Amino acid sequence: MNLLFLLFFPLVGSLACLLNNRAAKQIALVSSLITLASAIVLLCNFTPDASRQFVVDYPWISQFGIHFKAGIDGISMIMVLLTTGLIPLIILSSFNRNFNNSSALYALVLFMQFGLLIVFTALDGFLFYVGWEIALIPIYFICAIWGGADRIRVNMKFFIYTFAGSLFMLLGIIYLHLQTPGNTYDIDAFYSLNLDAASQAWLFWCFFIAFAIKMPIFPFHTWQPDTYTTAPTMGTMLLAGIMLKMGIYGVIRWLIPIVPIGFMEWKQLAIILSIIGIVYASIIAFKQKEIKRLVAYSSIAHVGLIAAGIFAWNAAGVQGAMIQMLNHGINVVGLFFAMDIIINRLNTQDSSLMGGIAKIAPKFAIALLIVILGTVALPLTNGFIGEFLLLNAVYQYQIWFAAIAGLTIIFGAVYMLRMYKHVMQGELNELTSSFKDIKGTEVLVMGIICALIIVIGVYPKPILNISAAAVDTLIAQVNNKLAF
């Protein structure tokens, strides 16, 4: 019952937001905090072994053996924490803004949370697909209604890309369903299928394209920078902080364990694409003057590393990916929030026009520095442990790939710190001299993010523990299937 509450409460909150336009922000915040609390209750009752817990299972569309089946294991737990933890922060970060028709905006945000939580807990292929699409519709409207210039074209591209990918995934899911004995959509039935190599190879692509577009992996990334840049900041945070993790989670849960032979066949290509993505995005980020776009490209680079770590498919890689997903979520929300504060106060995106903000806004300067250090994975910040594990995983697979990926991370530090230098240091100018330091909810949001960055950085073990057993079992399961 607990899980049902967690899954459906955001939907209730979403409807509640529609009731009152003026108090929509507050209703959304309260609703998201209640959801977070229920997630924490689940966490307290959660035993970090490999089993699935809090499973709910109801028949849904009996003709096709579809069930509403959801449950949480260590891997899902991290994703649930990520989603429920970030949504209140994202809502809180918008407290200083006034939106037209804000009740619809917050209702859409919570509706998206509903979809995301279904994706991260679904144990039925059909339910997973439905959640996947439910998460897409609200973000399309958020970005297209409250976004910036050229939003119609950009978001259409985004929608078409992701919708196209997910339809191929649907094809794959229905095909798998027809292969299962007794025709079900149950994930365990999918896991125990032993398809021949040829089917696995094309099924791999059905799923891979959907996930690769979502993450995004080079060369499926072209929708991403434009969408991130034109989206309202809340939309960007949702996209970068949570939504792209749907793709990564999908690879771990729905791609590799189901078609391991197909995966092994295309593994090298997948890793190479991921690493090309890291290098390519880093180079473009290095050239960017628009700060929001820079963060968008840096996000592609970071996700590329996570993807490479997963595709290397060893315990370090998957564990690294789990914790890095959480950390990337926290950091990228912090970064986009900081960028939003700057852009909103200076009315420009161009970093070459800025400078000296640190002198007059010390609180903001410290907070942004901590977030950037977390992003570039300095030891004792949260980014370090994840990137360390991920690089380790790639190293175990291929030393040269690890070298390229590692160098790029150094490169990443260069452009992030350079951006910090341009924006925050140097001389004040006419534009920046009136910059006001952060206050109120801004301090609260940045404070929470900085605290998380440091706490997780110093002591990441509890989080690693949540998913460790589940990850080990999953890898063992795949190895068994391959040996078979």
Added chain:
Amino acid sequence: MNSLIVISILAIVVLYIGLFKAKNALLPVTIIGLIAALVLSIMEWNSGASPIYSGMMLFDNFAVAFSSLTIVSTILILLLSKNYFEKISENVAEYYTIILFALAGIIVMVSYHNMAMLFVGLEIMSVSLYILAGIKKRDFASNEAALKYFLMGAFSTGFLLFGIALIYGASHSFDLDVIKQYVIDRPTGIDPMFYVGIVLMIVGLSFKIGAAPFHFWTPDVYEGSPTLITAFMSTVVKTAGFAAFLRLFSVCFAPLAEDFWMPTLLVITILTLFVGNITALYQTNFKRMLAYSSISHAGYMLFAIVALGATSTNAVFIYAAAYSIASIIAFGILILVKEQTGGENFENFNGLGKKNPFLALMLTISMLSLAGIPLTAGFIGKFFMFSTALAQYHVWLIVFAIINAIIGVFYYFKVIVAMYFKEAERKELTSTSYYKLVLSISAIVTIILGVYPSLITDLF
């Protein structure tokens, strides 16, 4: 059977009401009569297992389900018609009567058990539609639509009749069971005449459902006819056409699928999908877009016949239901927008989201359903079709369908983009409470079927 009798009598009663100038009674009497017919139809559920009237008709669950669906759609469309027909013409009673006669033909079409009845039902329906298409006497487009529809329709009826004759020539019967037995008894050595008959029937029926390459009449007829008549044609008539098509092929010709007609129909299906979608993409007129998109929906519905299997009936039923309801919303709102702005183009929808949030939301739900987005009935329809087709290993067909679903998003979202993201000076639209009722019911049904389709799919 009782529902057919009620509808036929109702049509005549309505004509007399018109004669005595009791205009205000027209709509209530029609609606109450149709509700009675609906109830009678549903009461026959699970009761008519064997053919009646010397094997002419068969009111099995298939017939009951499709009769009920067409009656419900007709009720919804007629509820939208309050004050609509009065503006076009003096003779309002004739509209209701002819629509009811068309519906009577449709009931025959979904419950025939004899080729002769199929032909009779189809003709009752078609002749009524020729009149309805041209009912705006002084409107050039309406006249053109009627003439085009009549000429093409008569031609296709000829094909159908010739097909029936050839099949009769080979099997010596019009009865579906006898024809079925004829096919089963002869694993080899079926008369070539029989095959030619099947092909001619495919041509005739493809015309009626607007499948490519026999679709050329659809856009002009849909555009020229009064909008509510277009709504009737693209929902109720199309549903009936598919029910007739499915019944014929699943009962009589199923054993010949692999060897003979399936490849032909596969080509027709793929052609229909692409022609409908790609042409719809280039339309600037909303009504014309709906016309072309209805061709592509015919393509999706053909999946069930191409991949004839256990779930085919269910798939056609839920797809037809989803498509009908969503189309009724779309056409209903189109009527309001046209009344206010005088145009039917996408620009005429600009800014609707701000001024009429309710109407915009309804139309959005309808468009999402037509595009096949989850949580709407349209998605469940597509899902059933995809599952049915994949169960017969038509993987490539699904790949084509996916490409088409993606194209579909482009033009369905054009309306959503216009309503929400484009600004325009416009006044608030006023709509009657009938309108709000129909739109809300349709939208709620769309969502309910999208979330929990077992409500109706478990019936079969």
